[in-house]
Amino acid sequence: MTRFLPILLLLLAAPAWAGERVTVTVTRVVDGDTIHVTMPDGATERVRVSAVNAPEHEDPCFFEAREFARAMLEGQTVTLDPQGRDRFGRLLAYVLVGEDPQIKSLGLELVRAGLAVIYTTRYRAKNATTYKRYQLAQMEAMAAGRCVYRSPRMIKTTPPD
Helix, strand or coil: CHHHHHHHHHHHHCCCCCCCCEEEEEEEEEECCEEEEECCCCCEEEEEECCEECCCCCCCCHHHHHHHHHHHHCCCEEEEEEEEECCCCCEEEEEEECCCCCCEEHHHHHHHCCCCEECCCCCCCCCHHHHHHHHHHHHHHHHHCCHHHCCCCCCCCCCCC
16 A cells, blocks of 8 residues: 555646646746746646747847747736646646637747747657648748748757756
8 A cells, every 4th residue: 555655645736637738827928938827726837838949048039939929928818738747847738829710829830930940859749730730830930931040050959858
């Protein structure tokens, strides 16, 4: 019985929404791919947008990516589709804005605008269709020479270990 205690404690500590889509309020946009939200239980959570990498402060297009995310999200009610946690303890999630049939994914819109790139390894797409959408958006941004593709210094396409 005692060997199952840690597992039981983890299950009891997991919020009711764990692993399921959850509606939250965005309280802060840190950068293009990191936000702070208020969860349904009132807790504050740091969220890292799944599957993409937006420029860091020292990278070209950082300010554009952050402002794009702010305009789309700040103060808004959004839906998170959790995918796990990253090495910093942030919730990894697809961030969805709007109602059916006009739902938009922050990550996909950032990629389409040339303000983020998709990760090429350990991509956390739920399915091939989602991955294909991201690839097409990235090819469109590259062909148009949008923001990060105007710079000779590309942002990382592989997540850190």
